[in-house]
Amino acid sequence: MSKNKLNYLDDLEAEAIYILREVAGQFEKPALLFSGGKDSITLVRLAEKAFRPGKFPFPLVHIDTGHNFPETISYRDEMVDRIGEKLIVGYVQDDIDAGRVIEQKGKNASRNSLQTVTLLNTIEKHKFDACIGGARRDEEKARAKERIFSVRDEFGQWDPKRQRPELWNLYNGKIHKGENVRVFPISNWTELDVWNYIRRENIALPSIYFAHQRDVITRNGQLMAAAKALNMDSEDVIERRNVRFRTVGDMTCTAAVESDAFEIDDIINEISESKISERGARMDDKVSEAAMEDRKKGGYF
Amino acid sequence: MDILKFLTAGSVDDGKSTLIGRLLYDSESILQDQLEALQASNRKNDDGTIDLAILTDGLKAEREQGITIDVAYKYFQTEKRKFIIADTPGHIQYTRNMVTGASNADLAIILIDARKGVIEQTIRHSYLVSLLALQHVVVAVNKMDMVDYSEEVFNNIVKDYQAMAAKLNLNEVSYIPVSALKGDNIVHESVNMIWYQGKSLLDHLETVPVAIDDSTDHARMPIQWIIRPQTEELHDYRGYAGRVASGSFKVNDAITVLPSGFSSTISKIEFFDQEPAEASAGMSVTVHLADEIDISRGDTLVNAKYLPTVSQLIEADLCWMDTKPMDASLTYLIQHNSKTTRCKISDVLHKVNINTLDKVSAESFNLNDIGRVVIKTADPLAFDLYQENKANGGAILIDSRTNLTVGALMFRANAD
Ligand SMILES: Nc1nc2c(ncn2[C@@H]2O[C@H](COP(=O)(O)OP(=O)(O)O)[C@@H](O)[C@H]2O)c(=O)[nH]1
Numbered sequence: 001m002s003k004n005k006l007n008y009l010d011d012l013e014a015e016a017i018y019i020l021r022e023v024a025g026q027f028e029k030p031a032l033l034f035s036g037g038k039d040s041i042t043l044v045r046l047a048e049k050a051f052r053p054g055k056f057p058f059p060l061v062h063i064d065t066g067h068n069f070p071e072t073i074s075y076r077d078e079m080v081d082r083i084g085e086k087l088i089v090g091y092v093q094d095d096i097d098a099g100r101v102i103e104q105k106g107k108n109a110s111r112n113s114l115q116t117v118t119l120l121n122t123i124e125k126h127k128f129d130a131c132i133g134g135a136r137r138d139e140e141k142a143r144a145k146e147r148i149f150s151v152r153d154e155f156g157q158w159d160p161k162r163q164r165p166e167l168w169n170l171y172n173g174k175i176h177k178g179e180n181v182r183v184f185p186i187s188n189w190t191e192l193d194v195w196n197y198i199r200r201e202n203i204a205l206p207s208i209y210f211a212h213q214r215d216v217i218t219r220n221g222q223l224m225a226a227a228k229a230l231n232m233d234s235e236d237v238i239e240r241r242n243v244r245f246r247t248v249g250d251m252t253c254t255a256a257v258e259s260d261a262f263e264i265d266d267i268i269n270e271i272s273e274s275k276i277s278e279r280g281a282r283m284d285d286k287v288s289e290a291a292m293e294d295r296k297k298g299g300y301f
Numbered sequence: 302m303d304i305l306k307f308l309t310a311g312s313v314d315d316g317k318s319t320l321i322g323r324l325l326y327d328s329e330s331i332l333q334d335q336l337e338a339l340q341a342s343n344r345k346n347d348d349g350t351i352d353l354a355i356l357t358d359g360l361k362a363e364r365e366q367g368i369t370i371d372v373a374y375k376y377f378q379t380e381k382r383k384f385i386i387a388d389t390p391g392h393i394q395y396t397r398n399m400v401t402g403a404s405n406a407d408l409a410i411i412l413i414d415a416r417k418g419v420i421e422q423t424i425r426h427s428y429l430v431s432l433l434a435l436q437h438v439v440v441a442v443n444k445m446d447m448v449d450y451s452e453e454v455f456n457n458i459v460k461d462y463q464a465m466a467a468k469l470n471l472n473e474v475s476y477i478p479v480s481a482l483k484g485d486n487i488v489h490e491s492v493n494m495i496w497y498q499g500k501s502l503l504d505h506l507e508t509v510p511v512a513i514d515d516s517t518d519h520a521r522m523p524i525q526w527i528i529r530p531q532t533e534e535l536h537d538y539r540g541y542a543g544r545v546a547s548g549s550f551k552v553n554d555a556i557t558v559l560p561s562g563f564s565s566t567i568s569k570i571e572f573f574d575q576e577p578a579e580a581s582a583g584m585s586v587t588v589h590l591a592d593e594i595d596i597s598r599g600d601t602l603v604n605a606k607y608l609p610t611v612s613q614l615i616e617a618d619l620c621w622m623d624t625k626p627m628d629a630s631l632t633y634l635i636q637h638n639s640k641t642t643r644c645k646i647s648d649v650l651h652k653v654n655i656n657t658l659d660k661v662s663a664e665s666f667n668l669n670d671i672g673r674v675v676i677k678t679a680d681p682l683a684f685d686l687y688q689e690n691k692a693n694g695g696a697i698l699i700d701s702r703t704n705l706t707v708g709a710l711m712f713r714a715n716a717d
Contacts, residue, residue, distance in 0.1 A: 005303040005513050006583045008383045017585035018544040021525040025598045049573040054528040138376045145373040164706040167404040170636050170697045174704040190376050
């Protein structure tokens with residue numbers, strides 16, 4: 001009287017839906033951190049599967065650095081229209097204008113590190129007690145040991161010395177006032193799983209994920225979109241290439257890869273041949289091996 | 302293609318990191334940039350080959366810094382299966398880590414150093430595997446290259462292990478002689494041990510069947526959330542959302558809601574835009590009932606013909622996971638599926654010396670202690686015995702002062 005386990009994508013999907021419903025059941029004021037990237041787009045689909053025909057028990061929250069790809073922003077707005085859920089946007093520009101953060105100067109200036117402050121301010125302002133994010137454990141060494149429910153203190157900090165053991169599928173979301181929990185429903189998915197799911201579910205993505213012609217410059221050995229936000233000068237040589245982006249972060253820290261992957265099948269083939277892991281294409285991780293760990297302790301996603 | 306979750310257990314230097322590294326490397330699961338980092342590293346084995354243990358290295362550094370990393374997860378995939386490895390480092394807190402890793406695993410690989418054979422740690426690891434009731438055990442006898450790939454050495458270890466396994470009720474045990482360092486029988490079959498007729502480790506992992514229990518007698522669905530759109534056109538819509546923990550539900554099944562005991566019939570099962578006729582273990586669905594009854598988060602739907610135990614007094618094995626010792630005068634929180642209620646440890650029956658498996662009397666529990674207790678809960682729990690139905694037989698204890706998870710419970714008997 002027994003049969004085989006679910007197919008792996010159904011299994012991962014059912015687990016993620018379960019986690020989203022635990023968030024709904026355990027917290028007063030959750031939020032879904034929406035970056036416009038494929039992982040958070042996947043989360044939105046999973047939330048539809050978890051809560052329809054009801055409304056999501058949380059708003060979407062987007063931290064806009066002001067240096068996002070325009071394609072991401074228009075995708076976001078169209079999606080929010082379509083699903084009819086609430087969107088809250090935290091602007092890094094507001095924190096710069098208010099003098100709460102100081103913008104980096106020079107060629108390699110990035111607002112990426114500033115968004116932590118805006119995120120924490122947004123969490124505090126709305127008193128969110130749980131923030132759902134699309135991080136996956138296969139992305140990076142520091143994430144391999146991340147919990148599915150990961151407690152952050154009032155300053156958004158992650159304390160690796162006080163992580164709670166996670167047994168079976170029992171997620172302990174008990175927190176003190178002022179603390180909040182980061183929740184990662186697709187922790188157990190790999191990059192390839194996400195792509196296979198997107199293909200299976202026929203989910204639309206921002207166009208920058210697919211190969212297109214774009215003006216790029218080479219910075220620190222990586223191809224970057226030739227955009228104003230990169231503070232280009234006469235030394236930067238602009239070239240037109242066939243590229244795509246593997247993540248859709250801030251334009252100042254998201255490198256392009258040369259690619260002829262115009263369709264999702266091409267992308268899946270490209271990844272299956274495993275050339276370079278996804279975060280290899282993000283400059284901010286290259287700064288140091290421990291970069292991710294440090295940012296996590298500081299409250300970044 | 303399904304998912305197999307497994308963990309590796311072994312003492313320091315048995316070759317756990319090398320084995321995982323070898324598995325990833327030989328199955329070509331290492332990405333280009335990771336491989337480059339690996340090659341750039343100046344840590345090499347004596348014979349100049351890359352030290353594969355580096356792949357799981359993040360953890361070693363942490364161990365040195367005393368960071369509490371109970372489990373790190375690794376992912377790889379072959380054409381046959383997707384694998385999730387729970388890597389459980391840390392020696393002082395080994396029990397806590399291994400219990401955590403094992404709670405989510407289908408299979409355990411127990412490493413034995415061929416030169417040392419079955420030692421105290423092997424007993425301890427095997428005890429934890431049996432405590433957590435894992436479906437499968439693989440005993441990997443490692444470092445066979447250091448005992449001249451001797452069949453006799455291997456056979457003696459198998460014999461010793463079998464004697465111990467019998468006492469622990471471990472039944473599905475496979476034995477594989479390997480060399481993680483040289484790659485024998487990890488992914489590729491060994492040319493050095495032609496006397497071994499069985500599968501390589503990866504071959505075994507790819508083909509071992511992992512069954513789920515989808516019998517109606519174990520049909521259990523803890524309610525997580527109630528979907529009530531309250532819009533005009535969906536005015537009366539009321540869906541009970543949850544993940545089937547075990548067993549299987551079908552439309553028209555008679556069900557009972559516990560602990561209240563109300564009964565009804567399943568009128569519809571929904572999954573987003575689909576209406577499946579059946580929901581079995583592992584599926585996250587929304588269930589509709591024929592009658593309007595009062596149900597909230599924390600209740601459990603079960604098949605009306607096969608009720609679990611409902612009780613407030615439960616005998617359980619407890620593994621203590623906090624640095625603060627257990628305090629029987631305190632009220633803790635107990636989380637069992639979607640239900641959380643208060644509880645007390647009303648009796649400590651014994652502790653287990655996990656190196657000798659002797660039962661010793663005890664009053665309290667310190668970090669990593671395991672033993673038998675009686676729990677008294679404020680609200681009744683609808684549970685199964687862990688050994689019969691893991692999915693409805695385990696719970697965690699939470700210290701309400703710190704909110705930390707301090708204990709793992711495996712329900713063993715109704716004490717009422
Ligand atoms: N000769 C030999 N050495 C091994 C084998 N597996 C691991 N080792 C060595 O044993 C030592 C400990 O291995 P490691 O993987 O770090 O052990 P861990 O502490 O269990 O993770 C290292 O020097 C490895 O190179 C093996 O199969 N044969």
